[in-house]
Amino acid sequence: MDSGHPATGPDRALNMCLALPARVVSIDERTDMAVVALGEIKKEISLALVEDVQIDDFVLIHVGYALNKVSPEEAELTLAMFAEAGLVERDS
Amino acid sequence: MKYVEEFRSQDLALKLARTIKRECDPDRQYNLMEFCGGHTHAIFRFGVQDLLPENLRFVHGPGCPVCVLPIGRIDNAIHLATEHGVILCTYGDMMRVPASGRKSLLKVKAEGGDVRMVYSTLDALKIARENPHREVVFFAIGFETTTPPTAVAIKQAQAEGLKNFSVFCNHVLTPAAIQNILESPEVREMGPVTIDGFFGPSHVSSIIGSRPYEFFSEEFQKPVVIAGFEPLDVMQSALMLIRQINEGRHEVENEYTRVVSREGNLKAQALVAEVMELRQSFEWRGLGLVPYSALQINSAYETFDAEKRFEIPAIQASDVKGCECPRILRGVKKPTDCQLFGTVCTPENPMGSCMVSSEGACAAYWSYGRFRH
Numbered sequence: 001m002d003s004g005h006p007a008t009g010p011d012r013a014l015n016m017c018l019a020l021p022a023r024v025v026s027i028d029e030r031t032d033m034a035v036v037a038l039g040e041i042k043k044e045i046s047l048a049l050v051e052d053v054q055i056d057d058f059v060l061i062h063v064g065y066a067l068n069k070v071s072p073e074e075a076e077l078t079l080a081m082f083a084e085a086g087l088v089e090r091d092s
Numbered sequence: 093m094k095y096v097e098e099f100r101s102q103d104l105a106l107k108l109a110r111t112i113k114r115e116c117d118p119d120r121q122y123n124l125m126e127f128c129g130g131h132t133h134a135i136f137r138f139g140v141q142d143l144l145p146e147n148l149r150f151v152h153g154p155g156c157p158v159c160v161l162p163i164g165r166i167d168n169a170i171h172l173a174t175e176h177g178v179i180l181c182t183y184g185d186m187m188r189v190p191a192s193g194r195k196s197l198l199k200v201k202a203e204g205g206d207v208r209m210v211y212s213t214l215d216a217l218k219i220a221r222e223n224p225h226r227e228v229v230f231f232a233i234g235f236e237t238t239t240p241p242t243a244v245a246i247k248q249a250q251a252e253g254l255k256n257f258s259v260f261c262n263h264v265l266t267p268a269a270i271q272n273i274l275e276s277p278e279v280r281e282m283g284p285v286t287i288d289g290f291f292g293p294s295h296v297s298s299i300i301g302s303r304p305y306e307f308f309s310e311e312f313q314k315p316v317v318i319a320g321f322e323p324l325d326v327m328q329s330a331l332m333l334i335r336q337i338n339e340g341r342h343e344v345e346n347e348y349t350r351v352v353s354r355e356g357n358l359k360a361q362a363l364v365a366e367v368m369e370l371r372q373s374f375e376w377r378g379l380g381l382v383p384y385s386a387l388q389i390n391s392a393y394e395t396f397d398a399e400k401r402f403e404i405p406a407i408q409a410s411d412v413k414g415c416e417c418p419r420i421l422r423g424v425k426k427p428t429d430c431q432l433f434g435t436v437c438t439p440e441n442p443m444g445s446c447m448v449s450s451e452g453a454c455a456a457y458w459s460y461g462r463f464r465h
Contacts, residue, residue, distance in 0.1 A: 071349070
């Protein structure tokens with residue numbers, strides 16, 4: 001449980017090290033800005049560091065910028081890897 | 093939230109923990125350094141250590157940009173606000189970091205200095221536009237993740253002809269720091285730290301890619317696994333490191349493929365390369381002077397370099413007596429080894445940088461794990 005403590009509480013939303021995956025809701029090509037949704041929260045961010053972003057893509061948000069797109073295919077593969085590692089006895 | 097919750101599944105975490113336990117050789121020790129403070133935080137917040145065998149130890153590295161910035165550079169920033177009368181903009185993390193004479197940017201602000209917390213470099217540009225008759229300096233810190241937004245701001249300022257905007261650049265480089273830790277004779281002298289493998293940072297790697305780690309996995313024969321920040325990412329990456337160690341391999345593997353590629357973000361890399369260049373040397377708290385470990389603004393953009401615009405002297409400032417931050421940053425001491433930890437140094441009243449930043453090892457120990465040790 002977060003406690004409101006400076007290191008753990010809501011202030012973390014302002015933490016410069018935090019980067020979160022957010023869904024692109026709208027894009028303004030003129031300003032290279034986008035509105036993203038982080039759960040219930042909407043936020044305007046810059047697309048200056050990424051290319052070929054479409055609405056409904058997930059991007060990693062950091063200090064007001066999209067850093068990268070999140071690959072849905074790779075995310076599925078990683079989840080499948082967890083499931084496999086957790087289930088299968090290795091032969092070795 | 094998508095891409096968050098499914099990477100925190102408790103059920104999968106317990107299953108992964110069983111696999112890790114099964115594959116750990118009970119007769120050997122696994123010391124795995126998580127370079128990045130984001131991983132330190134995830135390990136403590138989600139109690140990952142509690143799920144793993146005793147002979148697997150997380151060694152916390154220096155990957156907290158707030159923590160590694162030497163006090164002298166914070167003193168410089170304070171002087172910009174107090175002596176030069178600029179509007180000093182910085183990320184919230186920097187506000188409470190103790191500087192010399194028990195000052196901090198927050199105290200300077202309380203005493204009337206014009207220090208402003210910004211969420212983004214875009215906010216700093218906005219402040220510069222709104223205050224054309226004031227000098228506005230962005231106090232830039234951070235690793236490769238945070239550098240491209242600074243480069244964008246400098247380019248934007250040039251495009252707009254914003255003459256009152258400049259950047260006090262303190263951006264640092266991850267591979268140089270990891271190499272320094274591996275090469276440092278001091279690390280060997282100061283404590284029995286052998287590092288068997290590294291968790292590569294998540295978001296730094298999203299920018300630089302996995303390729304830069306290939307050099308030292310080869311040179312130092314240590315495995316590196318680029319790991320996401322969620323608890324299952326950390327556990328899966330630990331398993332990948334254990335397998336490499338058991339099999340005597342030392343490769344760069346990438347667990348965080350949903351964001352990190354081998355090449356990284358080429359657009360961001362190009363922006364940084366256009367605006368910045370390597371510094372010959374930069375001081376890190378805990379590591380000392382590290383060659384080619386930081387960036388400065390290049391001559392083409394020097395009008396936006398606060399170090400060219402203002403007199404910014406090199407200041408040698410010392411840590412608070414008894415503060416073990418330097419050793420904690422190198423992984424040779426744990427926060428609980430410090431006599432100030434939890435007594436006079438707490439997140440409410442921090443003495444050292446590792447307690448201030450939420451990514452710092454001391455803050456993580458205090459907030460989540462202090463009863464464990």
